[in-house]
Amino acid sequence: MDAGMSEEQHRVSARLNAFLAARGLEPLDSALAARFEDYLSLLLRWNVRVNLTAIRDEEGILSRHFVESILCARALPAGIATLLDFGSGAGFPGIPIALCRPEIAVTLAESQGKKAAFLSEAVRQLGLAAKQTADRLDPEGAVDTEGGGGFNPRMTPAETVGALAPAGCSVYSGRAETLTAKFDCVTLRAVDKMERAVQSAAKLVRPGGWLALMTTGKELDALKAGAVAEFTWRGALPLPGGDRLLALGERRISSPA
Numbered sequence: 196m197d198a199g200m201s202e203e204q205h206r207v208s209a210r211l212n213a214f215l216a217a218r219g220l221e222p223l224d225s226a227l228a229a230r231f232e233d234y235l236s237l238l239l240r241w242n243v244r245v246n247l248t249a250i251r252d253e254e255g256i257l258s259r260h261f262v263e264s265i266l267c268a269r270a271l272p273a274g275i276a277t278l279l280d281f282g283s284g285a286g287f288p289g290i291p292i293a294l295c296r297p298e299i300a301v302t303l304a305e306s307q308g309k310k311a312a313f314l315s316e317a318v319r320q321l322g323l324a325a326k327q328t329a330d331r332l333d334p335e336g337a338v339d340t341e342g343g344g345g346f347n348p349r350m351t352p353a354e355t356v357g358a359l360a361p362a363g364c365s366v367y368s369g370r371a372e373t374l375t376a377k378f379d380c381v382t383l384r385a386v387d388k389m390e391r392a393v394q395s396a397a398k399l400v401r402p403g404g405w406l407a408l409m410t411t412g413k414e415l416d417a418l419k420a421g422a423v424a425e426f427t428w429r430g431a432l433p434l435p436g437g438d439r440l441l442a443l444g445e446r447r448i449s450s451p452a
Contacts, residue, residue, distance in 0.1 A: 264288035304371035325363030
């Protein structure tokens, strides 16, 4: 057992790495696996009183939510600096992306207050907090850099995202579609009214950026068609457990902003 890990962290780490190995994926190192155990522990405690996920047992969360999200984090192209997890819910895949890809500044957008409160607590406990919290981002994309409630004059999309955080994880407690800042990547997974959501999400991807859809094969073509901007799609990657896929679309430079 790793000297820096508790017995419980070692047990969860071993289970998670076993699920990853079963899917042909590389294991997590002990330090990263311990942070996933902390995330799992917090999620299980909150799930008792807040309906964060339909899957509520440890095995299901590890084998489905964690493995899917880790696969997504590893599949994202290099060079992504900013990412929006659209309708983050319990933090999938945004928090695992922040853990696995610390070079990416992740914004978790969630409109339901109790879920947003969980995300804020998870970000705090996991040590993922960014310099600027996304709670200071108003719907028009201006950032309150002074923390006093008065928003600065409107910044360009790149300046807005840069002011949020050079890295780390932030929570935006509001509807993602009210944002106007553009991101290098936007992820969607298990979002209500997915076809409508993808139309809004596509507008938040900068030209040359990526839209990452985690969905079923049955729904994928309709979601691709729903993207307002023009995207070039890679071949979909199978996700663990049934007919689920990860599709990555690159927004064409010439597509309308």
